[in-house]
Amino acid sequence: MNSSINAVLDTGSELAPQPAEPSSFPAEHTHLPPEWRTQARQQKQQARFRFYAFGLLPVAAWGLLSGITLALPDKPAGFIEEWPYTHEFGVTALSFVVLWAIFTVLASFRQLPPTLERINASFRYVAPWLVASGLIFALWELLTAKLGILEPPFFAPPSSLFDAYINDYARLADSAYNSVKLLLEGILWGTAVGFVIGVSIGWSQRANYWIHPVLRLIGPLPPTALLPIAFVFFPSSHAASVFLIALATGFPVAILSWSGVASVNKAYYDVARTLGASERFLIFRVAIPAALPQVFVGLFMGFGASFVVLIVAEMMGVKSGLGWYLTWAQGYAAYASMYAALIVMTIIFSSLISLLFTVRNRVLVWQKGTVRW
């Protein structure tokens, strides 16, 4: 019996080391008829290449997009005979079709080196989203440029974003740069001051007595309400905006740092004090580390508030930045440019939040079960 297994399966050598009690140790294929065993072996060999059929869906979706874009004529709308950059957009979509096809073939191979395996895994992971995005773009192009159901100029086809990015590249980049600069300046001030204030009122009765009522009064006021006055009080609109962004960030940071410090388990202080800790140690090595999870919640809220203030301030007074760009584009009814600016804005704000979460996950490695962003 045992020798017949060895004869049929190449891998029989793996089974060989257990000759002692072959009957009580049935191997996987022992009870199968011979022709089934050969099938099993073929499947094993085939496992190196198994066509990744789902990969055809992204290819099809983006193929549809490029087909619609290139083959169908644009519907003339008012002064627009044909949308610019339609051809370029179609060709770009086509190149993505090729790219997804390559990835699909690659994903069909098994037992590749780790780097390629990782690429394959990512492709399989995003594939459903590639299908969805291809279909969304196709529908968008169809409803705007091709059928004109969503009418210009308020609705622009995706190809017109090309136009905006290529022709207004310099102004957009400059606006994005100015926005980020202003935002970071405000956030840094707000975080620093808010954190110090929060920790002080959490720790010291006297600081609490003086600062708490002021916070209660000013905190709920939307910083944007202060905009017109701030522009008068401060020497420059830049300084005014930094102040308001700092205010927007600082309030939640202060409140949550405060509650973080105030809710530290009192037993931690007892332990540290019996171990010989000074007050300095209790603040910097006990209260603050224990409060950090809450501080990060405050930062998350503060970031959101600061984005609002940034854009409103730029729309109302600052002569640069993405908020200003939006109003400027509105003045020219350049809706495609507005969409382009909104996309840039989304990417910037989302990256900042992602950065915040990355830092948090680093700092709070000791926490279990933290939410991933």
Place this chain on the structure above:
Amino acid sequence: MVAVLRKQDTPAEHAPAASATGTASRIQVEQVSHGFNTPTGPLGVLEDVSLDIAPGEFVALLGPSGCGKSTLLRLVAGLEPATAGTITQDGTPITRPDPSRIVVFQDPTLFPWRTVWNNVALGPEAQKEAQRYSLPWLRSLGGAFTGSTTGSRTPDSAVASQKARVDAALQKVGLESFAKSYPHQLSGGMAQRVALARALVNNPRLLILDEPLGKLDSLTRLELQSELVSLWQKNGFSVLLVTHDVEEALFLAQRLIIFSPRPAKIIAEIAVDQSYPRHRGDPALARLRHEVLNHLGLGTSW
């Protein structure tokens, strides 16, 4: 003030009180009464408690829940001043916490943001920093919260060997392989061992244990009881233990002090003369157990 004498690494001896006069403190509690002001009026917790712990002695406190045992421990640790009476350590009144008297609480209270190693290193770190910043202006700023700045002066050689001390303390409790873990990765017994190591690394002269094994499963508790005995014998510090487990008290302590319900008064003292290591089934201990339960009003359930 009190200078902490570094323990020499003498081999373990079975008569800790005799061998350890240099490393153990004498604690005298003299006519201490204590109370709290609560929203519903003053609450008397300790009433005229007097107690003398010889250097190297292992004393256990027993009493009904809520009678004031933990409160007494906090007074001895220096975390709060007593309303009336005095508590001295080797003749010096206790006015503030000091690393020569370390408390281990029922909850391990490890700092979750520190690894096991860094939790154990907490004492040496805190003491070094307290020394570095022990400027007069800061001390006056500190008020009631300021820890000891003049206590444990660490010689340079000891600072250099701080790392070795932490490693050694972790080794004493058998957790050196978990040095890099975070507290949430430990079991209850392991966490309490880390809390013990965090105490031992300071070479305390008095170890204050507030139901340290209260929340552990019974097997782990028995295991740690034996470990406590051997740690005490090796290090020779005095121990003040609060427990609600009569057998534990009899297995560990040389003297049992039994409190009345709140406000706590001492109603009995029982000497346990059995030598170490003790045996849980010892009929002498069983007799003492009956006596203790009688004092606690539970004799009928015997």
